[in-house]
Amino acid sequence: MDRLDFDAARAVTRRRLLAAGIAGGGAVLAGRALGADVDLRLPGGPSTRAMTSDFPQKGAMILQRARPALLETPMEVFQQSLYTPNDRFFVRWHWGDLPTSIDVETYRIRVGGHVERPLSISLAQLLRMPRIELAAVNQCSGNSRGLFEPRVPGAQWGHGAMGNAKWMGVPLRHVLDLAGVRGGAVAVRVGAMDKPLVAGAPDFEKSLALDHARDGEVMLAFAMNGEQLPLLNGFPVRLVVPGWFSTYWMKTVDAIEVLASPDENYWMAKAYKIPTAPRASVVPGSKDFPTTPINRMIPRSWITSVADGATYGYDPVLPIEGIAMGGDVGVARVEISATGGRTWEPAALGREDDRYGFRRFTARVNVPRPGRVKVMARCTNTRGETQPMEANWNPGGYMRNCVEPVIVRLT
Numbered sequence: 001m002d003r004l005d006f007d008a009a010r011a012v013t014r015r016r017l018l019a020a021g022i023a024g025g026g027a028v029l030a031g032r033a034l035g036a037d038v039d040l041r042l043p044g045g046p047s048t049r050a051m052t053s054d055f056p057q058k059g060a061m062i063l064q065r066a067r068p069a070l071l072e073t074p075m076e077v078f079q080q081s082l083y084t085p086n087d088r089f090f091v092r093w094h095w096g097d098l099p100t101s102i103d104v105e106t107y108r109i110r111v112g113g114h115v116e117r118p119l120s121i122s123l124a125q126l127l128r129m130p131r132i133e134l135a136a137v138n139q140c141s142g143n144s145r146g147l148f149e150p151r152v153p154g155a156q157w158g159h160g161a162m163g164n165a166k167w168m169g170v171p172l173r174h175v176l177d178l179a180g181v182r183g184g185a186v187a188v189r190v191g192a193m194d195k196p197l198v199a200g201a202p203d204f205e206k207s208l209a210l211d212h213a214r215d216g217e218v219m220l221a222f223a224m225n226g227e228q229l230p231l232l233n234g235f236p237v238r239l240v241v242p243g244w245f246s247t248y249w250m251k252t253v254d255a256i257e258v259l260a261s262p263d264e265n266y267w268m269a270k271a272y273k274i275p276t277a278p279r280a281s282v283v284p285g286s287k288d289f290p291t292t293p294i295n296r297m298i299p300r301s302w303i304t305s306v307a308d309g310a311t312y313g314y315d316p317v318l319p320i321e322g323i324a325m326g327g328d329v330g331v332a333r334v335e336i337s338a339t340g341g342r343t344w345e346p347a348a349l350g351r352e353d354d355r356y357g358f359r360r361f362t363a364r365v366n367v368p369r370p371g372r373v374k375v376m377a378r379c380t381n382t383r384g385e386t387q388p389m390e391a392n393w394n395p396g397g398y399m400r401n402c403v404e405p406v407i408v409r410l411t
């Protein structure tokens with residue numbers, strides 16, 4: 001497979017960068033299921049999914065939908081490494097018409113709208129611009145939606161519609177400064193190469209407020225974990241919006257438009273709206289409540305060393321490991337309870353590379369006798385927000401962040 005050369009001094013790109021197996025196109029659009037099944041332990045409906053390794057540049061993934069690809073990362077991947085390997089990173093696309101090959105010579109990002117100098121930026125030019133690298137969690141707004149009770153429409157994800165990577169790219173601010181944002185600009189809209197298959201369906205586009213787009217951390221990323229992006233994760237360039245849900249993390253970016261009035265397009269004004277109520281939570285069945293576009297992430301944590309519902313050999317000390325995220329700020333602490341939430345003990349935290357990334361935690365739980373043990377982890381971020389015990393509910397299946405207990409049997 002041809003590779004991008006990230007060396008800024010040379011900025012060499014190869015013509016027609018095709019990923020193995022993509023040339024035919026079909027493999028991107030439809031995957032076959034492997035024999036094996038995985039149980040996502042989703043209440044209120046079908047809970048098992050097939051595993052697949054049939055998608056280009058992807059290893060074994062949970063098949064949520066074949067066309068367009070919706071692939072979930074199995075939980076054991078988060079136990080194995082703090083950074084989610086690119087070939088196990090989850091995949092989500094809205095529309096079926098995905099780019100199956102990209103000509104890196106003719107690829108351009110057009111920058112226009114309310115600017116002094118409209119631009120057309122090549123990949124080679126982008127690779128010569130100032131770059132940053134930071135760790136950040138990419139989490140779908142609907143991650144864990146399959147656990148909503150009662151069920152809501154949309155992909156019934158378990159917890160694996162997320163991943164942690166080191167993203168390298170050019171701050172969007174730099175590109176906006178090159179174009180020269182004109183006075184009166186309020187927002188920046190980003191468009192991409194994928195298109196709806198259905199005539200008249202709204203093209204997927206998202207916007208950020210101008211100040212956010214210019215914060216120096218929002219970036220046009222060309223690498224993740226030191227490698228070029230997999231095609232299904234947005235090759236050659238995607239937007240990274242640290243601390244915000246991935247609906248804003250536009251893949252295969254080809255257009256940047258500076259707006260002089262707020263974006264009223266379908267994907268901002270109608271879709272991805274959350275209740276303004278605390279924890280984005282309403283009573284099931286509610287209608288006509290005030291909403292706002294989904295935005296920053298909030299703290300979450302998952303125990304990854306043992307699987308919910310599994311049985312293990314008895315030992316008086318059960319070692320616990322897991323991952324936590326603060327949301328749009330860092331992790332302040334993680335606590336563990338094996339007493340149903342009556343008492344909480346601090347977990348030890350692993351290193352923090354960047355406040356937007358996953359943080360490893362470890363703890364030891366005393367188990368006086370064999371039997372059933374319920375272990376819970378609870379993350380508090382540096383803003384003082386703590387995961388609640390109770391699940392939230394809204395019709396979009398967004399913003400779940402309650403404590404996720406793991407129940408194991410020790411015999």
Ligand SMILES: Nc1nc2c(c(=O)[nH]1)N[C@H]1C(S)=C(S)[C@@H](COP(=O)(O)O)O[C@H]1N2
Pocket residue numbers: 089090091092093094095138139140141192193194204232233234246247248249250251252
């Ligand atoms: N071009 C494009 N970018 C997109 C989307 C899309 O449909 N098209 N989906 C968004 C949503 S909702 C999610 S969850 C993330 C998923 O990123 P990933 O596939 O790299 O994991 O991409 C975002 N960026």
Ligand SMILES: [Mo]
Pocket residue numbers: 092139140141142246247
């Ligand atoms: Mo998403």
